[in-house]
Amino acid sequence: MFTFTLPGGEQPAQLSKLLRRLNFSLTLRRKLKRTPDAIRVNGRPVPWQTAVTPGDVITISWPDESTIAPLSLPLAISYEDEHLLVVDKPAGLLVHPASGTPEPTLANAIVHHLRTLGEPGAFHPVHRLDRNTSGLILIAKNPYVQHLLSSENAKPIERSYLALVTGHPLPPAGVIDAPVGRLPGSIIERTVCPDGKTAATIYETVTTAGPHSVVRLRLLTGRTHQIRVHLAHLGHPILGDDLYGGSTALIARPALHAAALAFSHPIGGERISLSSALPPDMAQLLDKLHSPPTGGD
Template sequence: MSSLMMNWIVKEEEEGMIVREYLLQGKSLSRSMLTDIKFKGGRICVNGVSSNVRTILNEGDNVEITFPDEEISESMSPLDLPLHIIYEDDHYLLVNKQANLPTIPSRHSVGSLAQAVLYYYKKMDLNRTIHPVNRLDRDTSGLVLFAKHRFAHDLLSKQQRSKEMKRMYLALVHGAVIGNGEVNAPIGRREGSIIERTVRPDGQHAVTNYNVSERYDSYSLLQLALQTGRTHQIRVHMASIGHPLLGDDLYGGSRELITRQALHSAKLEFYHPFLEETIRFEADPPEDMKRLIQKK
């Protein structure tokens, strides 16, 4: 299994920088990653010669870094589960998660998407650990993005914090939602529960935007975008305005038409830091939601 390597050519405006400055400021490596490269088996080369972080760079120099091998958690075992891959390159893996599957393992579940991805990595002879960029609830379907290495994950985490990464969800909610809107209401744990969340004054800031796509006899189809990423945010916010998700019995929804919360992560857009371009992806909802959407 080969180690991860990356290289760059020094530009005219970067001449005179030392390697440390070039990597931290110019290439957005974190200080902890640079420390690991120095002390945990990584390597820095300039024009093929092993170098240190104080080396002064000239225009046209080839800077190559070798990342140390990642340590795979012994607590997470690979598991051979179906994996619907939407996109893959050397840095990212995007999958369409099925419902009834948690993103990461828990003591209450047998199997997870992360374990399926780890199995896929081993099958492809990739010495990688799991770096989920986003997560979905167990019964929410749709797009989940994994970074294949720590550097790729760190770069997209910065996009998430600056709200540059965009995600759109589809949800079927009870009742006729009138007009488009925004729910701006803090979310925290419900008293006496380790799972359930609720709107409460001392909760974390949370904002959800929604648009009505279609209205049916007893429910509505919404497109939703999150300005924040709180646990159960869409589910809690829609229940708080009197429109719980179909199938979401934890927050007041009925399971008469669907047996899980009718929520699907349908679109994802982000700036690919290695391709240096914005890329967009879509995933159709699974059959249980599609049946209700096509009912009209």
Template sequence: MKQFSLTWEAHREHDGMLLREFLKLKELSKRALTDIKFQGGKITVNELEKTVRSVVNEKDIVTVCFPIEKPSEDLISEDVPFEIIFEDDAVLVVNKPAGIPSIPSREHPTGTLANGILHYYNKIGLQSTIHIVTRLDKDTSGLMLIAKNRYIHYLFSKNELKSVSRKYMAIVHGTLDQKEGSIRAKIARKSDSIIQREVSDEGQEAITHFEVIQSLDAYSIVQLQLETGRTHQIRVHMSHIQHPLVGDDLYGGSTDSLSRQALHSFKLSFEHPIEKKEYLFEIGFPKDLSDWLISNNCQMKW
């Protein structure tokens, strides 16, 4: 099985620094260092294994081999379909089809994207738990970001995913009064449901920015960007302003012409946590939404 590792070169400003302090600059926590020491990882300087009390000199090559992660025994490897858009040693960007949950739950214990990613990891010889950075609802399609190691996931999450940007396309009922704007309405779990959410003063802050791309007779195509990432946020907010998503019967949308919510994660950008380089990915509508647009004489070109 592959063991995740990272390598850095020490520069002049690091000369004479304790290895512990050098790794702190790389945002390795005390817990991470403890795991490396006791759970099968190692730290080398110029290919020689060292302790964190060692001194780093300019031009030293420091390598951290992280412990092999053990997936949950409850997670079953399954050949679940998804498309890989981008992959390197640190991250995986995938295109999730509609109808596939992101992670197992009581309602969907198997057949999830996490099951499929575990199957893929087994195929390429990577032993790791599944670290989903940006999750999508079961019936939302599109781009998702996966961290291939606990440390990479931590680097994304430590600043509340501020280095990650997501944009969505939705087909909603009706014509919006404003061509663009922001919805600022707190979201909480509905008291009589374990699934449904609602706008509530008792909820968590939620902000969604929208822009109308095209207005049809009875529908609008809307581009949306999340500033926060609450469960069902787009669906709840669009329903709150009386423009529920087509196909979203949980929040007031009609399923007459589409059997799932018309929501697609079409653009994903992030600062790579290791390279510190900006990555941007964009994909078009899946076939079911494209067919809906054609059947409704929409002239939108992707």
């Protein structure tokens, strides 16, 4: 449910025009128009062309159209309010159900969590993480907030990652600007290619550990597998990422973690900045790489 009061000083407006002014998407406006009693003004259902005036309280109820089954799974919630939440996802957990994969996903857990709060159990991710990438993921609690956060006019969301990579990037910091597209013949693998979509990643070497490095990365675009493809293209694949040339001798999954997230709240406007510590497998591997070798005489 979403409730707001038309501020004083605003001009009276038809409800339909007010929602358009508030950046409700065309798809969402059409869905609300088709749903009986989805919108109430001062507690009463009203026709779509009702005129609203300053001081009127508009309440919107979201139709629950989710087909995702609720499942009780552990959730590490880093931030939550009535409009959105940020979850620290573990590696190995799919974000969304996929065809032919009945295993539990983050979406199932989120639907269960919302229903325990008495809210519509629908899943509205603002961005996604690969199954084996750990870290922070932003999820809206309704389609309006999802649209505000992900539309072309939305303020940028800053997403920062940490990766353990092979070798020492030279220069130690820079921008990888290389288009990313689907690898011919594969439905999963991506590659740098001239006809790919524009993709840019800022990188910075944080520290080195023997023949490996810890690299901080910030996305300027959000292509599938972008960081993994860009680091492999640079000649420094992520440890554990065998799809893109990384060795699995030290870790069994890509050593990539969504470590920081910063964004402007789509309703209140305040700046929210969150961080997540390295998960145990990456932290233990980093300690091992920093430890001096031991041996006999």
